[in-house]
Amino acid sequence: MKYSxxxxxxxxxxxxxxxxxxxxxxxxxxxxxxQEDWCQLMANGxxxxxxxxxxxxxxxxxxxxxxxxxxxxxxxxxxWWGGTGDPHIQAAEEGLTEAYVSPMRGELHDWALSQAESGxxxxxxxxSGALGYGYNEEVLTANNLPVxxxxxxxxxxxxxxxxxxxxxxxxxxxxxxxxxxxQLFGEDEGFEFMKALHKNINQYTKSGSAPxxxxxxxxxxxxxxxxxxxxxxxASGFPIKVVAPCEGTGYxxxxxxxxxxxxxxxxxxxxxxxxxxxxxxxxxxxxxAYQVMSNKGAESSxxxxxxxxxxxxxYDFAQYGSSDxxxxxxxxxxxxVSVLPQ
Numbered sequence: 001m002k003y004s005x006x007x008x009x010x011x012x013x014x015x016x017x018x019x020x021x022x023x024x025x026x027x028x029x030x031x032x033x034x035q036e037d038w039c040q041l042m043a044n045g046x047x048x049x050x051x052x053x054x055x056x057x058x059x060x061x062x063x064x065x066x067x068x069x070x071x072x073x074x075x076x077x078x079x080w081w082g083g084t085g086d087p088h089i090q091a092a093e094e095g096l097t098e099a100y101v102s103p104m105r106g107e108l109h110d111w112a113l114s115q116a117e118s119g120x121x122x123x124x125x126x127x128s129g130a131l132g133y134g135y136n137e138e139v140l141t142a143n144n145l146p147v148x149x150x151x152x153x154x155x156x157x158x159x160x161x162x163x164x165x166x167x168x169x170x171x172x173x174x175x176x177x178x179x180x181x182x183q184l185f186g187e188d189e190g191f192e193f194m195k196a197l198h199k200n201i202n203q204y205t206k207s208g209s210a211p212x213x214x215x216x217x218x219x220x221x222x223x224x225x226x227x228x229x230x231x232x233x234x235a236s237g238f239p240i241k242v243v244a245p246c247e248g249t250g251y252x253x254x255x256x257x258x259x260x261x262x263x264x265x266x267x268x269x270x271x272x273x274x275x276x277x278x279x280x281x282x283x284x285x286x287x288x289a290y291q292v293m294s295n296k297g298a299e300s301s302x303x304x305x306x307x308x309x310x311x312x313x314x315y316d317f318a319q320y321g322s323s324d325x326x327x328x329x330x331x332x333x334x335x336x337v338s339v340l341p342q
Contacts, residue, residue: 028054028267029076031068033061033083033172034254035209035229037287042081045283046274052267060207061087061172068096068259075261078268081275084172084208085115085125086179088255089321092122097257100269104276104295112294115253118318125253126275127284127291130310131173131180132249134230135222136215137239148222150246151181155196162221163200164211167338169330172252173208177224178329179320180250183313194337201342216240226252227305228290235288235303248311254291 028046032039036058043056059067061083068077068091080088080097091097099121105113112125135148145158154163166174182190202220205211211223212230216238223230227242234240256275258268274280278297290304319325 026052026267027264028052028271029078029262029264030054030056030271031064031077031080031259032056032058033064034081035232035287035289038284038289039082041283041287042275042280045280046271049274050267050270052270060166060170062168062170062175063206065091065096069094072096072260075259075263077259078262078264079271080255080257080259081126081271082254082256084176085118085123085253085255085317086175086321086326087172088123088257089115089119089317090323090326091257092119093321093323096260097122098260098262100258100272102269102273102276104273107278107296108276108294109296111253115255115317118321119255119257123255123257124272124276125294126256126281127254127289127293128251128307129226129228129254129291130244130249130251130305130307130312131176131225132227132230132242132244132305133222133224134212134215134227134233134240134242136218136220137241139215139218139221143221145221147241148243151184151193151249152247154200154222154224155193156200159200159222161200161202163197163224164203164205164214164220164222165197165201165224166208166210167204167206168333170206171208173226173229174204174224175326175330176226176250176252178333180313180315182329183250183315183320184247191332191336194333195340198337198340199342204338212240226291231290231303231305232288235290242305244305244310248313250313250315251307253317 039058043054065087115125168174168178209229212225214220215223216233230242278295281293281298
């Protein structure tokens with residue numbers, strides 16, 4: 001009798017495994033658009049907490065959105081964590097991600113819930129950070145350059161070849177820069193600014209944080225990035241000074257979304273809820289991530305930029321995160337800015 005019971009249990013287990021259910025419950029395919037060490041920490045932490053095996057891919061926000069679009073007819077990813085919120089909202093609008101209302105919402109800041117509202121509950125805010133730039137103080141001095149304090153300073157002829165930013169087609173950081181400048185100065189003046197800035201750009205990188213990393217290594221002078229990325233380099237001992245532009249600036253709300261048609265939806269929801277807890281968000285300090293986290297109980301570093309002390313624009317996430325507006329602005333940048341000589 002005991003042998004028969006064991007055999008029956010084994011048969012059920014084998015049947016479940018062959019049908020894919022048992023395997024699916026123990027896996028998670030995780031797309032990450034934050035910094036590499038943070039992505040790894042989240043993947044390893046979730047595996048340790050749940051026993052669910054994580055397959056992680058790290059790409060910038062724009063690249064991840066493009067991948068999810070390409071895989072829409074046969075989704076391979078389960079959850080997308082990190083990166084600027086605009087592409088997450090676009091993914092929600094295009095039906096590439098699906099609504100999920102986490103039981104963790106009661107612990108989150110209002111701006112995180114506002115992000116969810118903009119994305120019809122198919123995304124949510126996980127962190128926030130202000131846009132700005134950083135410069136290498138030693139390289140600036142060696143080139144006898146003045147200290148920049150404003151956005152418009154970066155268009156001055158003396159900075160030619162000394163400024164770096166990412167390409168807004170691949171980088172959420174750079175798209176936020178484009179959308180910020182348009183909202184700050186108006187579209188006509190904003191694009192004139194982007195054209196003037198283009199003359200001083202030495203390289204458009206794929207990743208949003210690459211310009212400040214290059215500045216930290218002395219390979220570049222000024223990097224347009226989120227301020228927390230510049231703070232990270234300064235905190236690591238590099239001669240980086242962080243600038244909050246005098247005219248004011250935009251900001252990001254980093255997003256998290258469950259991919260529509262996910263092969264492992266239960267694992268995706270478990271990750272989603274886990275990632276919103278205060279303890280997990282506080283672990284951002286382990287990798288020197290200086291964003292403001294969305295859980296009210298999460299600890300922030302004293303080095304994190306104080307958003308309340310900055311002049312922030314009233315960033316319109318619904319408009320500039322929409323698919324049509326994003327495509328329109330990127331096409332205009334491609335047609336009118338990127339093609340210009342430098």
